Amino acid sequence: MNTADLIGTAVTNTFRSKARSILTILAIFVGAFTLTLTSGLGTGINAYIDDTVSGVGASDAMTVTKAQEGNDPLAGSSGPVEYDPDAIAGAGIPGATVIALTPDDIDTITGIDGVLEVHATHAISLDFIQVADGTKYVAGVGSLVPGQTTLLAAGTGPDADTSDPQVAIPDSYIDPLGFDSAEDAIGASMSITLADAIRTQHTLHATIVGVTEESLASPIGASILPNDALTAALFDAQSTGIPADEADRYTQATVWFAPDLTDAEVNALKDRLADAGFTGITVADQLGTITAVIDGIVLVLNAFAIIALLAASFGIVNTLLMSVQERTREIGLMKAMGMGSGRVFSLFSLEAVSLGFLGSAIGVGIAMIAGTALSSVLSTGLLADLNGLTLIAFDPVSVATIILVVMVIAFFAGTLPAAGAAKADPVESLRYE
Structure with a gap:
């Protein structure tokens, strides 16, 4: 029996006991279906984070603030905070305040070992925005620094050079x-x-050149994004009547460091900033909790899928053991006609692999259809605010890997009954009733 005949016979024998084979395939289907969906969930969310990570900032930069004692820059206020006349609202995080950075602070940060460049962000507080004679709306002012981007629904980003x-x-x-x-x-x-320091209102006009989409890692959230020329004009208007040394107050500064620094070296830089009275937060710090939670959820779901596949492997063992017992005389006849033990082992192993392939292929196929449909419904409903998010996405390599892994599990599950069939004595097998 050549290889092609061996494969054909194995596939045919798979359904000699249809009910038993179908139940085994269904067990494999459950595991493959779950594993595909959880893998797609991880792929979709991580791809969304990768697409929006540049909105938080460059990987070789960190945000530096002078945080008040008792405030976590990432979590906001954890309780009542002692009044500080130098404190201002911090980075758009509700409840969070930071102590304003001064030009002297910027000079201090610049002189810290490992800091290559510093970019300070002015604090600007608007009264309202308005189009023509329409309704007035409150809005914040966001900012982008080199290395940051934002998703656009239309138009372009403001031109920094005009x-x-x-x-x-x-x-x-x-x-x-x-x-x-x-x-x-x-x-x-x-x-x-x-308004300026004495509550005199100043109105400036700007051209809308882009519409931003809010994302998981949006650097501006629901704030308007002015270009450098408009930012400077807004700050000058807000600073009217304020002494120059009081006007130069910054909410935060972006610090650049060498891109080849190791995690230990970045942490050492944070320690040096802390010793000088500053707090440094990297992109990894800002997204670390999000990715850790996502990876943890996906890992737990994958564990359930693996358990389902392990349960299915016992079904494969049971199916093939019963098949070997039922075909004892047939095995004896094949061996008596010159079929070697290796060929007999391969025949039953291929039957196991066939069961694994059918169950995994069906599970993966239905999971992709269900996942795509569910993701489409959620993207226009519950998750409509997360623009650009495809909750469940499928990577062809991952899908192929799942099918291959299930087939490998099926092969190993079939080795015990296949080995038993290969060791069968042809004379004793032909006498089997």
Whole structure:
């Protein structure tokens, strides 16, 4: 019996006992289905994080603040915080405050060993924004530094090199400001009003050049994003009547370090910043909790899938053991006609692999259909605010790996009955009743 005949016979023999084989395939199906969905969940969410990670900042940069005692820059306020006249709202995190950075602080940070460059962010507080004579809405002011990006629903990001005031607005403001769509907002003029130290209001006008989408790692959230020219004009208007040394107050600074630093060296830089009275937070710090939770959930779900596959492997063992017993005389006849033990072993092993392939292929196929449909429904419903998120995505390599792994598990599950069949004595087998 050549290899092609061996494979054909194995596939045919798989369904000699249809009910038993179908139940075994269903058991494999459950494990493959679950494993495919959980793998797709991890792939989809991690891909979304990878797509938006540049919105938090470059991997060779960290955000530096002068945090008040008792405040976690990542978690916000953990309780009442003692009043500090130098404290200002911090980084758009509700309840969080930071002590304003001064030019002297920036000089101190610049002089710390390992710091290559420092970019400070001014604190700007708006009264409202408005389009034409429409409703006035409260908005924050976001900022991007080199190495950061934001997702765009329409238009482009504000041009840092132009002297014309430009702004990008969040997509959540499209309808309230009276626009029919994100594209309709591009090119429109928007007025921005803020007050100076003596509460005199100043109104500036800027051209809307882009509409930003809110994402998991959005650096601006629901804030407008001005270009450098508009930022400078807003800060000058806000600082009217304030002494220069009081006006130069920064919410935070972005610090760049060598991109080839190890984790230990980055932590050492954080320690040096801490010794100087500052707190440094990297991209990994900001996303670490999110990715850890996601990976943990996927790992637990994968564990259930593996348990299901292990249970299915016992089904394969049972199916093939019964098949060997039922075909004892047939095995004896094959061996008496010159079929070697290796060929007999291969025949039953291929039957096990055939069961594994059918169960995994069906499980993977249905999981991809169900996962794609579920992801589509969620993206237009419950998860509609997370633009660009495909909750369950399938990587062809991962899908092929799952099928291959299940087939390998099926092969090893079939080795015991296959070995028993290979060792069978042809004379004794032919006498079997």
